[in-house]
Amino acid sequence: MPSSARSMQPFGTERRAMSDRLLTTAQLAAKWGWPAGRLYRLVFARAIPHHKIESRLFFAEAEVEQWLASSRVAVQAPAMEERPQPAPAVTRETECQRLGIPVDHAFS
Numbered sequence: 833m834p835s836s837a838r839s840m841q842p843f844g845t846e847r848r849a850m851s852d853r854l855l856t857t858a859q860l861a862a863k864w865g866w867p868a869g870r871l872y873r874l875v876f877a878r879a880i881p882h883h884k885i886e887s888r889l890f891f892a893e894a895e896v897e898q899w900l901a902s903s904r905v906a907v908q909a910p911a912m913e914e915r916p917q918p919a920p921a922v923t924r925e926t927e928c929q930r931l932g933i934p935v936d937h938a939f940s
Contacts, residue, residue: 854883854890 861868871889874880881895920926928935 852892852894855893855896857889857891860891860896 855863857868857871860866861871871880871891875882875889881892881899883890883892925935
C-alpha cells in the first residue's frame with residue numbers, strides 16, 4: 833500500500849481484517865433492533881467497543897459481536913426445592929380427629 837493511501841486510513845485499520853466491517857450507529861442499531869440512543873449511552877459510558885473517526889462513531893462488527901458474547905449472563909436452572917405445602921383447612925372433623933374426640937360428641 834502506498835504511503836499516501838496509508839495516511840488516509842484511520843489509525844490501526846491496516847491491521848483489521850477485511851471481513852471486519854465498520855458499522856455506523858444507525859446500521860448497528862438496525863441490526864440489533866435497538867434504539868440509537870441506547871448505543872450512544874453505551875458509548876458515553878465507554879461500555880461498548882467503538883471507534884471515533886472525525887467525530888463519527890463506528891463499530892467494528894467482530895469487536896462488537898465479541899463484546900456481546902462476553903456480556904452473556906449464564907442461566908441457572910431453577911432450584912427444584914420442595915415448596916412448603918399450605919396448611920390444610922381446619923374443619924370441625926379434622927380438629928376433632930387431632931384432639932381425639934369423636935365428632936358426634938364434640939358439639940352436642
